[in-house]
Amino acid sequence: MGSVSLPDVNAARDRIVGRIVPTQMVLSRSLSDAMGVPVHLKLEHRQTTGSFKLRGASNAVAMLKLAEKARGVVAASTGNHGRALAHAAKLEGLRAVICMSRLVPANKLEEIRRLGAEVLIVGNSQDDAQEEVDRLVAEEGLTMVPPFDHPGVIAGQGTLGLEMLEDVPDAGTILVPLSGGGLAAGIAAAAKATKPEIKVVGVSMARGAAMKASLDAGRPVSVEEVPTLADSLGGGIGLDNRLTFSMCRDLLDDVVLLSEEEIAAGILHAYGQEREVVEGAGAVAIGALLSGKVRPVGPTVLLLSGRNIDMVRHRAIVCAQPVEGTTK
Structure with missing residues (x-):
C-alpha cells in the first residue's frame, strides 16, 4: 500500500x-x-x-510536473484544503477548481473565491463533491490534488x-x-x-x-x-x-x-x-x-x-x- x-x-x-x-x-x-x-x-x-492545509497543498503542487500544472488543479474540500490549494495555485498562476458540498460554511466559500479559484457546490457530502472531481479529471483533464490521501x-x-x-x-x-x-x-x-x-x-x-x-x-x-x-x-x-x-x-x-x-x-x-x-x-x-x-x-x-x-x-x-x- x-x-x-x-x-x-x-x-x-x-x-x-x-x-x-x-x-x-x-x-x-x-x-x-x-x-x-x-x-x-x-x-x-x-x-x-x-x-495547516497550506503545507500539504504547497508541497503537492510543487511536486507536479509542468504538464500537470498546465492542465490546472482540482480537489474536493470541506473548506480549508480548498483555500490552501487555491492559494498555492494562485502563487504559480494555475487554474484551480474546488468542489464542495452544501455543508461547507459560507465564509470558507467566499475566501476560496477571493483567491481566484472556481467553486462548484455539489451534493450534501464530501463524497458527492469527490464524484464531481472525478468527472472533471476524466472529462477536462484537470490534475487532482486530494485533501489527505496523497x-x-x-x-x-x-x-x-x-x-x-x-x-x-x-x-x-x-x-x-x-x-x-x-x-x-x-x-x-x-x-x-x-x-x-x-x-x-x-x-x-x-x-x-x-x-x-x-x-x-x-x-x-x-x-x-x-x-x-x-x-x-x-x-x-x-x-x-x-x-x-x-x-x-x-x-x-x-x-x-x-x-x-x-x-x-x-x-x-x-x-x-x-x-x-x-x-x-x-x-x-x-x-x-x-x-x-x-x-x-x-x-x-x-x-x-x-x-x-x-x-x-x-x-x-x-x-x-x-x-x-x-x-x-
Whole structure:
C-alpha cells in the first residue's frame, strides 16, 4: 500500500520554504496548571491561509510536473484544503477548481473565491463533491490534488511534526485533529521516526467520524456526514483509501471522539484563556484535555489547526448562545 517516511517529510520541508510560515509554539499556563504537566500549543491556525492545509497543498503542487500544472488543479474540500490549494495555485498562476458540498460554511466559500479559484457546490457530502472531481479529471483533464490521501499532502503536513519536536524535544504526547488522516498520519510518521516512544492521539467529533469508524471496522467504511461545529473534520476517507487509513492504524496510539458541547468548550477556552480564535476542528485537542478523555503524562503538544470559523457562530459560542445546526 505504500507509506510516507521521514525522508519524504524532510524533502517536503525543503520544498515549501517560502511558501508557508513556521508557526509559533507557546506554553499554555492555564492548561499546564489544570493538567499538572507542561501543555504547549502549536499555533498553526495562524498559518497564511488560516489552517495547516497550506503545507500539504504547497508541497503537492510543487511536486507536479509542468504538464500537470498546465492542465490546472482540482480537489474536493470541506473548506480549508480548498483555500490552501487555491492559494498555492494562485502563487504559480494555475487554474484551480474546488468542489464542495452544501455543508461547507459560507465564509470558507467566499475566501476560496477571493483567491481566484472556481467553486462548484455539489451534493450534501464530501463524497458527492469527490464524484464531481472525478468527472472533471476524466472529462477536462484537470490534475487532482486530494485533501489527505496523497503522499505529497501527507509529507507536507508532516513538517508540523518536525517543528513540534524541535520546539518541545521532551514532548511525550501530541494531540492532533483527525479527519481523513493526512495531518495525523504525517505528524505521526515524522514524530515517531524522530522519537519512537512519543504518543500521538487523534481527536475527532462524535458525529460522523469516518476514520474512527473505519479503524473500528478494520477497513475504510462510509459514514453519514452531518452538521457539526468541527465542520473541517467532516467527510469520508474514501473506500479505496491508499495511504492514510493504514498509516493511522499503524501509527496512532489512540483516537478519541468529542461531543458538540466538548468541541464548543475547546473553542471557548481558546478564546477566553488563550486569546486565540479557532474553529471547531482547531479546538478539539483542547476539548480532549478539558473533557478528561485524554490524560497527559509528561509534556504535551496540542495542535490548533485552523481559525476559519464563521465569526457570528464564534460569537454565539463564546457568549454561550445556542448554535444553529449542531443539535442532535
